[in-house]
Amino acid sequence: MKKRxxxxxxxxxxxxxxxxxxxxxxxxxxxEKIRTYNGQFTDVSASAWYYESxxxxxxxxxxxxxxxxxxxPGGAITLAESMRFAAVLHKGYYTGSIEFEQGSPxxxxxxxxxxxxxxxxxxxxxxxxxxxxxxxxxIIASAVPDEALTPVNRIYDGAIPDVFESYSYxxxxxKLYRAGVMSGSDSTGTFFPGRTITRAEVAxxxxxxxxxxxxxxxxxxxxxxxxQIYRKASPAVFFIEIYDDADNRIKTGSGFxxxxxxxxxxxxxxxxxxxxAKVTLSDGRVMNVTGVYDYDWKKDAAIIQVEGRNFPYLDxxxxxxxxxxxxxxxxxxxxxxxxxFSRGIVSQSLREIEGANxxxxxxxxxxxxxxxxxxxxxxxxxxxxxxxxxxxQNINLAVPINVFNEMSYTHHVPLRSxxxxxxxxxxxxxxxxxxxxxxxxxxxxxxxGNRVSYAYRINTLPRSxxxxxxxxxxxxxxxxxxxVSNLTTGGNxxxxxxxxxxxxxxxxxxxVIRGQNCVMVLVS
Numbered sequence: 001m002k003k004r005x006x007x008x009x010x011x012x013x014x015x016x017x018x019x020x021x022x023x024x025x026x027x028x029x030x031x032e033k034i035r036t037y038n039g040q041f042t043d044v045s046a047s048a049w050y051y052e053s054x055x056x057x058x059x060x061x062x063x064x065x066x067x068x069x070x071x072x073p074g075g076a077i078t079l080a081e082s083m084r085f086a087a088v089l090h091k092g093y094y095t096g097s098i099e100f101e102q103g104s105p106x107x108x109x110x111x112x113x114x115x116x117x118x119x120x121x122x123x124x125x126x127x128x129x130x131x132x133x134x135x136x137x138x139i140i141a142s143a144v145p146d147e148a149l150t151p152v153n154r155i156y157d158g159a160i161p162d163v164f165e166s167y168s169y170x171x172x173x174x175k176l177y178r179a180g181v182m183s184g185s186d187s188t189g190t191f192f193p194g195r196t197i198t199r200a201e202v203a204x205x206x207x208x209x210x211x212x213x214x215x216x217x218x219x220x221x222x223x224x225x226x227x228q229i230y231r232k233a234s235p236a237v238f239f240i241e242i243y244d245d246a247d248n249r250i251k252t253g254s255g256f257x258x259x260x261x262x263x264x265x266x267x268x269x270x271x272x273x274x275x276x277a278k279v280t281l282s283d284g285r286v287m288n289v290t291g292v293y294d295y296d297w298k299k300d301a302a303i304i305q306v307e308g309r310n311f312p313y314l315d316x317x318x319x320x321x322x323x324x325x326x327x328x329x330x331x332x333x334x335x336x337x338x339x340x341f342s343r344g345i346v347s348q349s350l351r352e353i354e355g356a357n358x359x360x361x362x363x364x365x366x367x368x369x370x371x372x373x374x375x376x377x378x379x380x381x382x383x384x385x386x387x388x389x390x391x392x393q394n395i396n397l398a399v400p401i402n403v404f405n406e407m408s409y410t411h412h413v414p415l416r417s418x419x420x421x422x423x424x425x426x427x428x429x430x431x432x433x434x435x436x437x438x439x440x441x442x443x444x445x446x447x448x449g450n451r452v453s454y455a456y457r458i459n460t461l462p463r464s465x466x467x468x469x470x471x472x473x474x475x476x477x478x479x480x481x482x483x484v485s486n487l488t489t490g491g492n493x494x495x496x497x498x499x500x501x502x503x504x505x506x507x508x509x510x511x512v513i514r515g516q517n518c519v520m521v522l523v524s
Contacts, residue, residue, distance in 0.1 A: 028148055030096040031210040033059040041071040048073070050200035053214075057203040060210065061098055062088060073200035080107035080127035082136050085206055086143035087113045092210070093144050119143060134169040134193035136202065137182065141172035144209060149179035152215060154315075156378070159220035160184065163191045180215030181208040187321065189220045221315075221378030229329055229379040230341050235312040237373050238279040239333040240266060240289070245275045245416070250480060250501060254332035254372035255279065255304065256381070257313040262287075262306040263409055266371030267386050267399065268295050271302045272478040275416040279306055282339060291412035297474050299356055299403045300386050305412045314373060317380035319400035322359065324349045330363040330385050330398075332372020340369075344394070351397070359383045362394040374398040420478055425452070428523045430479045431504055434472060438462060444513050451505075451524030455513045465510065465519060472521075473497075476506055494520070 037055045044054050050073055057063035062085070065071040087110035092098045103109040107127060114121045119142045124135075131139075141149070155177045158164060163173045173191055176182040182205060184190050208215045224232070237256040244250050253270035257263065264279075271277070277289035288307045295302040326346045334340050344363025351360040359374065365385045374383035383398030423436040435442050435456060444455035458465050473495070477483075481497035487507065488494075494509035507522035 026094055026145075028093065028210055028212060030092050031060055031062075031098075034061045035059055040069055041065050042069050044071050044073060048200075050204055053204040053207045054200065056207050056211070060207075062206050062210070063199075063203050071199065073198065073203075075199050076130040076196045077136075077199055077202055078128050079124050079131045079135060079139075080105075080111075082131045082139045082202075083107055083114060083121060083127065084110045085202065086110075086119060086139045089140070089143040089206065089209055090114065090117060090119060093148060114143075130196045132193060133191060133195050133197045133201075134167075134173070136197045136205070137176055137193075138169040138172045140181075140205065140209065141175050146175075148209070149175055149181065150212075151178040152180045153178050153217060154219045154221075155189075156221045158222035159189065159378075161188055161190045163193060167193075169193065176205075177218075177220070180217060181205055183216040183218050184220075189218065219317075221317075221376075221380055223377040224379055226329060226341075226343055229375055229377070230331070232379045233314055233329075233331055233373060233375055234339050234341070235282045236314045237331050237339065238264070238281050238306075239336065239338040240270060240277055240279045240371065242270065242274040243276045243278075244273065247276070250274075252333065252336050252368050253370045254368065254385070256331075256371075256373045257306070257311045258316060258381075258404075259313050259409075260309065260311050262308050262311055263293070264304050264306050265381075265384060265404055266302050266304060267384060268297045268300045268302045269386070269477060269482075270371045271295065271304065271415060272297070272418065273480050274418070277304075277415060280338065281311075289415060291414050292418060293409050293412045294407040295418065296403070296407065297477070298470075300399050301384070301403050301407065303404065303407055303409060304415075314375075315380045316401050316404075317376050317378070317382045319359065319382045319402045322346060322349045322376070322382050322400075327377050328359075328361055328363055328382065329375045329377075330361070330365050330369065330372060330396075331375060332365065332369040332385055334364075334366035334369040336368055347395070350400075353397070357400060357403075358386070358397040359400055361396050361398060363396065364394070365396045374401075418478075420475055422475060422479075425454075425523050428452070428504055430499065430502060431481075431506055431523045432472070432475045432479055434519070434521045437472070437475060438468060443516060443518055451522055454521045454523070455511070455516075455518040456521070458510070458517045458519060461519070468519065469508065469510075472508065476508075481506055494522075 037058045088098045100109045165171050165174050185192050240253050240255050241249050242251045255264045255266035280286050290305045290307050293303040324346050330342045342364040344361050347362050348360040351358045369385045372385040373381050374385050376382050381401050383400050385398045387397040389395040423433040425431045425433050440456050440460050442454045443457045446453040461468050476497050481499045484498045485496045492511050494507045497506045505524045509520050511520045
């Protein structure tokens, strides 16, 4: 009896092994070049997007021309030809061989092979009909196992505009998108499932299957409602409080996490002047900011570290792809009102102001929104809300999120290391003393009226006047002065900065004093 049981077990094991040929040989490395392409297809231009795919598909023995000299890249393929590609990919992956015996009709060996190896083919009755893109995706996705189609892309459920996973071919299409084998026909990833697939497209797809290095990288996110975006994003956005050396709270702003480890983003002007900072999370917890990784004052960008772990965080989009007119959402803490949410459009996707690039938007933001998240309709960050134009209606600005891709996340230092120590004009703390900072003597000092005017000859400055003005503006911004307006007088333009905590103004520009070209610093 025991022998009979063992015999039955062996027969069963053998039958299972026979259902998948040569399991030990499974690999994409089974596919190799077996012939050489010498430019014989006269209708395949070397400048065509599909040129390399056609050449490789021919050399790997996966695709032939319509004739010895014609490939017909724009031509259609039939369902029967799709079955052949599927059978060749399956057999090549599992056995290392892509050879099939001839049969009648010509496609019967391929169809029989697929049927015998559990690849579904029975849904198609007229195999001589042209294959659609949906047909081909469904057939090819079944031809190789999941381990050969490892996901490399983040494609959210419902993100392909014209395909849902509930469709009969939907899961196959999403699998191929996520594996980088298919990528759609436009910038939004539209699939066009009902279109007849071309021979050029087929060549590209099968080569991406057999050669993982040729796969396409992309990310697609489904459009969400405003309510869904708020629920998704608000736990990752926080209220930040900035403290000086005396532990006085000097200002507030916003920020958001980009990593569960506590790496977060805010504006540079939120962090300047800080000796320490605390953040209040959406659940009410208060955490310390342990340091700053990197900052760029010209681009108004800062990357900070918050103590703790396992934070909810936001995905970042590619802000270079943001279009004027696109719907966006702003999430931050204006006037200290945490988790305030507003909706608007991109008024201009790239606006240059004073040498820096911004996203212009009309979503409502106010003081304290700085450092907050500007989100697209998928809930991904496209920018960091940073400024609102005074005396203007709904003209607001955000720093493009791509700016932060160029910054370092590897080592953080204490916030107070950002501070520039300086001397101040007598009686006008915290206005930095221009002459003391750049080691130049004032050429002229005018104390008439309720302000003091300091003139410094340009020819005595240690660097160009443009560089010096840029550095001094950085310095006064770090001392919590905010650019509030421009004044034009006598053909010269002056920038006006204001520190609301100490009620001090600095007016900065150039003028001619007693025949000398001078930098002017007016403090009041």
